[in-house]
Amino acid sequence: MSDLTASELSVQGTQRPRLTAVNCRVRPGELHVLIGANGAGKSTLLASLAGLQPLDGGRVQLNGHDLKHYPPAELARRRAVLPQSNPLAFDYRVGALIDLGRHPHPQETHTAKHRAIQALDLGRLLPRRVHTLSGGERQRAQLARVLAQLVPAPGSFLFLDEPLAALDLRYRSRLLTLLEELAGDGVGIVISVHELDALHDLDATIHLLHAGAVLAAAPTLEGLGAQALSQAYGGAVHFQQRQMVVIRGD
Ligand SMILES: Nc1ncnc2c1ncn2[C@@H]1O[C@H](COP(=O)(O)OP(=O)(O)OP(=O)(O)O)[C@@H](O)[C@H]1O
Numbered sequence: 073m074s075d076l077t078a079s080e081l082s083v084q085g086t087q088r089p090r091l092t093a094v095n096c097r098v099r100p101g102e103l104h105v106l107i108g109a110n111g112a113g114k115s116t117l118l119a120s121l122a123g124l125q126p127l128d129g130g131r132v133q134l135n136g137h138d139l140k141h142y143p144p145a146e147l148a149r150r151r152a153v154l155p156q157s158n159p160l161a162f163d164y165r166v167g168a169l170i171d172l173g174r175h176p177h178p179q180e181t182h183t184a185k186h187r188a189i190q191a192l193d194l195g196r197l198l199p200r201r202v203h204t205l206s207g208g209e210r211q212r213a214q215l216a217r218v219l220a221q222l223v224p225a226p227g228s229f230l231f232l233d234e235p236l237a238a239l240d241l242r243y244r245s246r247l248l249t250l251l252e253e254l255a256g257d258g259v260g261i262v263i264s265v266h267e268l269d270a271l272h273d274l275d276a277t278i279h280l281l282h283a284g285a286v287l288a289a290a291p292t293l294e295g296l297g298a299q300a301l302s303q304a305y306g307g308a309v310h311f312q313q314r315q316m317v318v319i320r321g322d
Pocket residue numbers: 085086090108109110111112113114115116117156
């Protein structure tokens with residue numbers, strides 16, 4: 073079984089631990105969402121699960137093998153990662169940027185790239201230079217690059233650090249729908265988000281991080297518990313009628 077299993081992950085920081093003995097398992101077809109306040113450890117955990125963060129303790133295994141022993145080329149075919157920031161060395165055209173995601177798969181053609189271009193509405197933007205795009209357009213282009221790398225099948229894993237940042241409601245909705253479809257194809261997915269209102273009708277496991285540890289995990293925000301949420305975000309938490317609706321499925 074192509075599970076991704078993290079055991080007792082620890083990462084030291086300069087002043088305090090960034091991760092402390094975190095355990096997590098991502099199975100094919102599962103969507104996991106990391107939430108928590110600024111500095112809680114979401115990016116560190118996501119990068120650790122993706123094999124990009126040197127660990128001070130614990131290990132991440134894919135299919136029973138330590139991630140750090142995977143040949144980089146094979147890893148690139150099995151997992152795609154969107155980091156929180158993506159500085160570009162060159163002013164690529166959008167089409168060329170997205171094609172970078174195809175590098176690990178020179179022989180194969182598959183539909184992931186076209187699906188991403190369509191879902192994120194990038195057709196008209198393909199000839200544009202990335203540095204001429206708006207923040208949200210650039211985020212959509214970067215997402216398409218990462219999604220183009222992904223083989224949409226069991227055994228593939230996708231890691232997106234704050235993918236909803238800069239996206240308007242329409243593209244948030246489209247991206248979340250696409251992620252649910254990819255999970256339906258068997259992809260194991262981990263994302264971090266601050267946009268808690270987007271999680272209401274998402275079929276996912278939500279992990280609440282605080283000071284480098286997972287305080288609670290549940291399928292809904294309510295399931296995490298007001299006490300844990302309050303501890304994580306540092307204020308009283310109440311659940312009220314949703315004030316804003318994210319329209320899904322468009
Ligand atoms: N490269 C680094 N070296 C040392 N400490 C770091 C480094 N990057 C982040 N940290 C620290 O590790 C802790 C967790 O940071 P991390 O980026 O994982 O948090 P986060 O939950 O993703 O936060 P945010 O919501 O602000 O993006 C923070 O205290 C941060 O200051």
